[in-house]
Amino acid sequence: MCSVGGETYDFDIKELDADAKYYKCGDCGNEFKGFGRKLKCPACHSARVSKVSEE
Numbered sequence: 001m002c003s004v005g006g007e008t009y010d011f012d013i014k015e016l017d018a019d020a021k022y023y024k025c026g027d028c029g030n031e032f033k034g035f036g037r038k039l040k041c042p043a044c045h046s047a048r049v050s051k052v053s054e055e
């Protein structure tokens with residue numbers, strides 16, 4: 001029997017990177033890159049952020 005493993009972490013990193021989108025703060029207008037459902041503006045910590053589509 002052979003044991004293989006240790007390379008599966010690559011997938012996690014790539015998935016997170018592909019998930020990252022640009023967001024804009026609705027309070028101070030700051031644009032930042034982030035991922036996840038609940039984001040906060042890194043500048044003013046406001047939760048009123050909206051997604052910006054930049055392709």
Ligand SMILES: [Zn+2]
Pocket residue numbers: 025026027028029030041042043044045046
């Ligand atoms: Zn802000």
